[in-house]
Amino acid sequence: MKLVGIDIGKNKHFFCIMDKVTGEIIVSPTSFLNNKDGFDFFIQKLKPYSKDSLLIGMEDTGHYHFSLLKYLLDNHFTVALINPKTTDFTRKLQGGIIKNDELDTFTICDVLDNHERKKLYRITKVNRFDLYEQKQLTRHHHNLKEELNVYTNRLQKSIDIVFPEFNSLFKSKYGTIYMNILKTFGSADNIANTDIRILRKYFDIKGRGNRISLTPEKLKECAKASIGIPSSSEEIKIKHLIDQIELINEQISEVDKKIEEFSVQNxxxxxxxxxxxxxxxxxxxxxxxxxxxxxxxxxxxxxxxxxxxxxxxxxxxxxxxxxxxxxxxxxxxxxxxxxxxxxxxxxxxxxxxxxxxxxxxxxxxxxxxxxxxxxxxxxxxxxxxxxxxxxxxx
Structure with missing residues (x-):
């Protein structure tokens, strides 16, 4: 069995080949570019050995290894993915005080050389590479949700400044009327000084769903009595924050639609x-x-x-x-x-x-x-x- 350790980089990768039985380094650390010519060069170096006798290892970190991993799997090589913490721990366990790309290829080979019962890596397969796409989408969904929480918290802060009583007028936040009024007027002062006939237009929403109990007259009355502070800067922030929230909600809907397609396929x-x-x-x-x-x-x-x-x-x-x-x-x-x-x-x-x-x-x-x-x-x-x-x- 020949062990191939690959240290992943952005523009180029390093690899070495070690004999599992003797521990002899057959190919010293060599670099190859992160492009088609580099991949072909790497494959040529592996040709003297049968694919069944090769175990290729690389760290499962970042995203720079995706293209090389897919290329190797498409060419039917056996690839092991290693947690970066494992290689780091192995290096420290061996007393290593130097870290560079060439030495990391040896460390990865040492991880691959571990006892089968205690193997510190996992074999990946080409027919499961679709899970990488699904992982990126579901993680993107999580990240978008976190961004949404950040923007909604900022929005609530601005509302507390310009119209602190606003939320108490609605049973639930972020509905169509709620967002349209905020985006258009932005403060209690603007609502209080707006013609009631203009306000009524924002309550006349067609479509399904329960109608809110709040009336334009009640909104205007509360706005006049509000302790909110008129602030042009907060009004601009509210408008921009709502734009961001609406955009993120659209993105989440798009991502969720694709995730559902993957789910049905799975x-x-x-x-x-x-x-x-x-x-x-x-x-x-x-x-x-x-x-x-x-x-x-x-x-x-x-x-x-x-x-x-x-x-x-x-x-x-x-x-x-x-x-x-x-x-x-x-x-x-x-x-x-x-x-x-x-x-x-x-x-x-x-x-x-x-x-x-x-x-x-x-x-x-x-x-x-x-x-x-x-x-x-x-x-x-x-x-x-x-x-x-x-x-x-x-």
């Missing part, structure tokens, strides 16, 4: 679990990757970072520990977002949640137990391609 059995939507299901599948990389449920629990720490030293054994929070933060975020609806719509999860509460666990701790139970079920459904059946739960 046709995963985890969608049969009540409480898991197209987005959350796709996010879970994309973050986990190929389920064949995991041999037992505890591995995906560990990957999600929801496994509790186990701390034992001499006669001391910690009874209360937090979750590790290692692994994919996006997977962990998705799991904690969906666990409440999963508990709500599944009697078995409800009973399990109540059981943990009755044992003295806190709300968040009980949620964590349910998340781990959910991951064990997800693992079973994905490995057996079986639909969710609450009757089989215990």
């Amino acid at each position: 046709n995963s059995p985890i969608l049969s679990i009540p409480g898991i939507s197209h987005f959350s299901g796709t996010s879970i599948l994309a973050e986990l990757g190929d389920i064949c990389n995991y041999s037992k449920p505890s591995q995906i629990i560990k990957f999600a970072g929801v496994a509790p720490y186990h701390y034992e030293s001499s006669q001391y054994n910690a009874k209360h520990t937090t979750i590790t929070k290692k692994g994919s933060k996006y997977l962990r975020k998705t799991l904690y977002q969906i666990i409440l609806p999963v508990i709500r719509y599944n009697p078995v999860f409800q009973q399990y949640y109540q059981l943990k509460l009755s044992q003295g666990k806190g709300h968040r701790c009980a949620q964590g137990h349910c998340v781990r139970k959910l991951l064990r079920i997800i693992y079973h459904l994905l490995t057996t391609n079986q639909q969710f059946d609450p009757k089989l739960l215990r």
Whole structure:
């Protein structure tokens, strides 16, 4: 077996080839460009060896490795992806005080040379490369949601300055009338000095949905009595923030539509679990990757970072520990977002949640137990391609 360690860079990559049995360096660290000519040069260096005898390793970090990974998979090479923390830990464990691209190729080979039972990498396959696209989309959805929260918080700050009573007039925020009035007038002062007939036009909305109880007359009356401060700068900020919020909402809708297409294409059995939507299901599948990389449920629990720490030293054994929070933060975020609806719509999860509460666990701790139970079920459904059946739960 020949081990190929690749250190990924933006403009060029480095690789070396090592014999797994003897540890001999067959090809010293060599660079190749991150383009078609560079990839072809690299493939030529691998030609003396059969593809079955090669194990190529690279760090799963950033995005610079995507093109090379796809190229190698399309050419039917076996590629192992390594967590950057693993190579960093291996370097420090060996007492390394120097880090450069050439030496990193050796470190990656050392990671690949680990015992099969304790392998510190995962094999990726060409037929699962579509999960990379899904991962990028679902992570983009998460990031857009975070941006949306930032802009809505800024909007509320500006509203508190120019019309602090505004939110109390509406049962829910960010509806059509709510946003149109803010975007057009921007402050209590402008609303108070606007002709009532102009205000009525913004309440005359056609289409489905319940009509709000607020009237133009009531809005104008509250605006006149408002303690808000007239501010042209805040009015401009409100208009721009609403533009940003509307744009992000459009982008989220576009992303969600594509995610739903991927979800229908995946046709995963985890969608049969009540409480898991197209987005959350796709996010879970994309973050986990190929389920064949995991041999037992505890591995995906560990990957999600929801496994509790186990701390034992001499006669001391910690009874209360937090979750590790290692692994994919996006997977962990998705799991904690969906666990409440999963508990709500599944009697078995409800009973399990109540059981943990009755044992003295806190709300968040009980949620964590349910998340781990959910991951064990997800693992079973994905490995057996079986639909969710609450009757089989215990």
